[in-house]
Amino acid sequence: MTEDNHKLIEVKQLRKYFPIRMGTFGTSKKVVKAVDDVSFYINRGETFGLVGESGSGKTTTGRLILRAYEATFGEAIYNLPGKEPFDVLKLDKKELKDFRKHAQMIFQDPYSSLNPRMTVRDIIAEPLVATQSAAGDELTRRISDTAKLCQLSIEHLRRYPHAFSGGQRQRIGIARALVLRPDFIVCDEAVSALDVSIQAQILNLLKDLQTELNLTYLFIAHDLSVVEHICDRVGVMYLGRIVEMAKTDELFYNPIHPYSEALMSAIPAAEPDIVMKPIMLSGEIPSPIDPPSGCTFHPRCKYAKEICSTSVPEWKEEIPGHFAACHFAHELKLKGFAA
Amino acid sequence: MELAAEELIRINQLKVKFPLDEGTVQALDGIDMSIKKGKVLGVVGESGCGKSITARSILRIIPAPGKIDEGEILLRTKIGSPDGKEYVIDLAKIDPESELLRQIRWGEVSMIFQEPMTSFSSYHTLGDQISEAIMVHKDITKKDAIALAIKMLERVGIPNAATRVKQYPHEFSGGMRQRAMIAMALICNPSLLIADEPTTSLDVTIQAQMLELMRDLRKDFGSSVLFITHNMGVIAQIADEVCVMYLGSIVEKGLVSEIFHNPKHPYTVDLLQAIPKISGSKKKRLVAIEGNVPSPFEKPGGCPFHPRCTRMIKGVCEVQVPMPTDFGNGHTAQCHLFHQ
Numbered sequence: 275m276t277e278d279n280h281k282l283i284e285v286k287q288l289r290k291y292f293p294i295r296m297g298t299f300g301t302s303k304k305v306v307k308a309v310d311d312v313s314f315y316i317n318r319g320e321t322f323g324l325v326g327e328s329g330s331g332k333t334t335t336g337r338l339i340l341r342a343y344e345a346t347f348g349e350a351i352y353n354l355p356g357k358e359p360f361d362v363l364k365l366d367k368k369e370l371k372d373f374r375k376h377a378q379m380i381f382q383d384p385y386s387s388l389n390p391r392m393t394v395r396d397i398i399a400e401p402l403v404a405t406q407s408a409a410g411d412e413l414t415r416r417i418s419d420t421a422k423l424c425q426l427s428i429e430h431l432r433r434y435p436h437a438f439s440g441g442q443r444q445r446i447g448i449a450r451a452l453v454l455r456p457d458f459i460v461c462d463e464a465v466s467a468l469d470v471s472i473q474a475q476i477l478n479l480l481k482d483l484q485t486e487l488n489l490t491y492l493f494i495a496h497d498l499s500v501v502e503h504i505c506d507r508v509g510v511m512y513l514g515r516i517v518e519m520a521k522t523d524e525l526f527y528n529p530i531h532p533y534s535e536a537l538m539s540a541i542p543a544a545e546p547d548i549v550m551k552p553i554m555l556s557g558e559i560p561s562p563i564d565p566p567s568g569c570t571f572h573p574r575c576k577y578a579k580e581i582c583s584t585s586v587p588e589w590k591e592e593i594p595g596h597f598a599a600c601h602f603a604h605e606l607k608l609k610g611f612a613a
Numbered sequence: 614m615e616l617a618a619e620e621l622i623r624i625n626q627l628k629v630k631f632p633l634d635e636g637t638v639q640a641l642d643g644i645d646m647s648i649k650k651g652k653v654l655g656v657v658g659e660s661g662c663g664k665s666i667t668a669r670s671i672l673r674i675i676p677a678p679g680k681i682d683e684g685e686i687l688l689r690t691k692i693g694s695p696d697g698k699e700y701v702i703d704l705a706k707i708d709p710e711s712e713l714l715r716q717i718r719w720g721e722v723s724m725i726f727q728e729p730m731t732s733f734s735s736y737h738t739l740g741d742q743i744s745e746a747i748m749v750h751k752d753i754t755k756k757d758a759i760a761l762a763i764k765m766l767e768r769v770g771i772p773n774a775a776t777r778v779k780q781y782p783h784e785f786s787g788g789m790r791q792r793a794m795i796a797m798a799l800i801c802n803p804s805l806l807i808a809d810e811p812t813t814s815l816d817v818t819i820q821a822q823m824l825e826l827m828r829d830l831r832k833d834f835g836s837s838v839l840f841i842t843h844n845m846g847v848i849a850q851i852a853d854e855v856c857v858m859y860l861g862s863i864v865e866k867g868l869v870s871e872i873f874h875n876p877k878h879p880y881t882v883d884l885l886q887a888i889p890k891i892s893g894s895k896k897k898r899l900v901a902i903e904g905n906v907p908s909p910f911e912k913p914g915g916c917p918f919h920p921r922c923t924r925m926i927k928g929v930c931e932v933q934v935p936m937p938t939d940f941g942n943g944h945t946a947q948c949h950l951f952h953q
Binding site for chain 1: 846850884893894905
């Protein structure tokens with residue numbers, strides 16, 4: 275069994291550039307490099323975390339690999355069980371329709387991601403109806419099975435989204451994503467808008483569903499504690515580029531990219547006795563319209579040398595399974611999360 | 614009206630209600646809170662717990678139709694003092710439209726919000742807004758006020774302050790606006806700064822900068838802080854004392870180390886176990902609190918937490934509101950388990 279059989283998705287050199295018009299009368303044409311040469315892979319059955327701050331490109335990446343946006347360049351190869359590998363970015367309309375049965379998304383905002391004029395039953399039914407996967411009794415059965423998996427009762431099916439709390443609405447969104455029994459789900463900030471106690475319920479639910487239904491997750495989030503809890507492997511993004519990727523423990527305790535080091539040092543430990551010593555990054559996250567030259571992180575990096583401003587660092591596997599894009603990844607001694 | 618020597622503000626049995634068409638919501642149900650001079654009091658709780666309403670009650674900016682129906686908010690101040698000496702006033706009894714309260718707002722008690730744009734007018738430059746805040750409280754010229762504003766912007770880490778003071782809020786990034794908001798809040802040297810979820814919408818590295826800035830400024834300005842958040846990690850880092858709120862009541866309060874290491878109330882215990890903590894290989898399943906926070910229109914009788922409490926005592930918790938138990942050192946919890 276080769277290494278590749280373990281990979282459900284392999285993303286190569288993914289780019290998404292948004293053209294924008296600026297200046298008087300929209301005369302100046304510029305480009306926002308929202309995702310700029312991103313490569314990573316997700317193994318079957320795992321939860322892969324994608325973290326980063328504002329403008330990192332993590333949400334756009336999630337949408338690109340589901341073909342919710344059209345990529346500017348690159349590949350996203352899927353190895354679905356029982357199918358030949360295919361590049362989702364090259365599928366035609368008909369093939370895409372079938373693809374949707376295998377890959378779905380859960381959104382951040384439980385209030386705007388559900389149609390307020392549809393009953394819960396109709397919301398969960400929609401993917402089945404749209405793909406003509408079931409009808410009549412079969413449809414009803416599949417809806418109620420899925421609702422039960424998400425701890426929604428039969429009574430809930432008759433009601434409208436506004437009758438439910440944030441956590442319950444998120445369960446409805448999860449049920450809708452699950453009803454086609456996909457192999458892969460993108461969770462885009464799926465718990466960020468929830469209260470802590472509800473967040474715990476939903477995280478536990480997602481974990482249980484993964485085991486029960488053999489799911490693979492791409493978990494996009496900005497809360498590093500949540501990511502550390504639920505993810506097996508994590509990728510860190512900064513200004514449209516992926517800067518580090520490793521197993522969760524490796525990343526948190528042994529980061530090899532200076533930006534990851536800064537992130538780990540900024541996580542507020544829920545422990546009053548620990549005095550945080552966050553690495554203060556100077557300045558702010560630059561605009562993606564005019565990113566810095568060379569390594570986009572160099573203006574804020576305390577380890578930066580001249581080469582960092584002139585040459586884009588290569589995305590390399592520095593240690594087996596541990597990737598980074600930094601000219602000095604192999605020699606810097608960085609600190610991980612300390613607690 | 615008495616305040617202990619080390620107290621700046623004391624809230625006694627404050628009740629706030631919202632008479633709405635669908636029914637009355639008791640947003641605050643008799644809370645007692647004490648903010649000490651120079652200290653940070655963290656208020657933590659989930660949606661609907663009343664933490665924001667508490668903050669707004671102090672400044673008397675509760676959104677209509679909410680109103681204070683009972684209780685006291687005692688503040689130590691010199692503003693409006695008949696003889697220029699410090700005295701104690703009850704903010705709950707003062708007319709919210711009065712000149713006295715206008716002087717207190719930003720003069721003695723100021724506030725920063727989650728969304729920096731809430732504090733600023735998009736139509737006025739930063740310089741105009743901050744200098745206006747100063748001129749309401751101090752008898753100085755606009756020129757001098759702008760000079761003070763520039764100094765303050767520099768102090769909060771905004772580079773090129775002399776140029777930026779002529780810019781509009783939309784020309785600043787989120788982190789910069791947050792700093793500008795802190796500048797405006799501290800410019801008149803208030804004795805209390807209320808921070809309502811100030812770092813919630815910030816990136817984690819910007820949040821770290823903000824917390825560092827606030828710690829730094831406290832050393833210079835000596836103000837007390839009422840820090841409201843749902844993030845226990847931030848509370849652990851910034852608070853001296855903590856109040857845990859649930860559905861309009863304070864269920865537990867005490868020193869930050871007591872709350873984290875020796876929580877008493879089942880809600881506090883459960884909340885601490887529901888937060889994902891970075892733990893490497895020692896990972897445990899999160900302990901989720903079952904059920905949902907009840908609708909404020911359907912507040913449970915007795916202890917508000919009882920429907921979700923794993924240690925509920927049948928026949929007691931559903932009917933009786935628990936009295937606080939004192940564990941010493943300012944640590945109290947309202948729970949029947951300790952009041953047998």
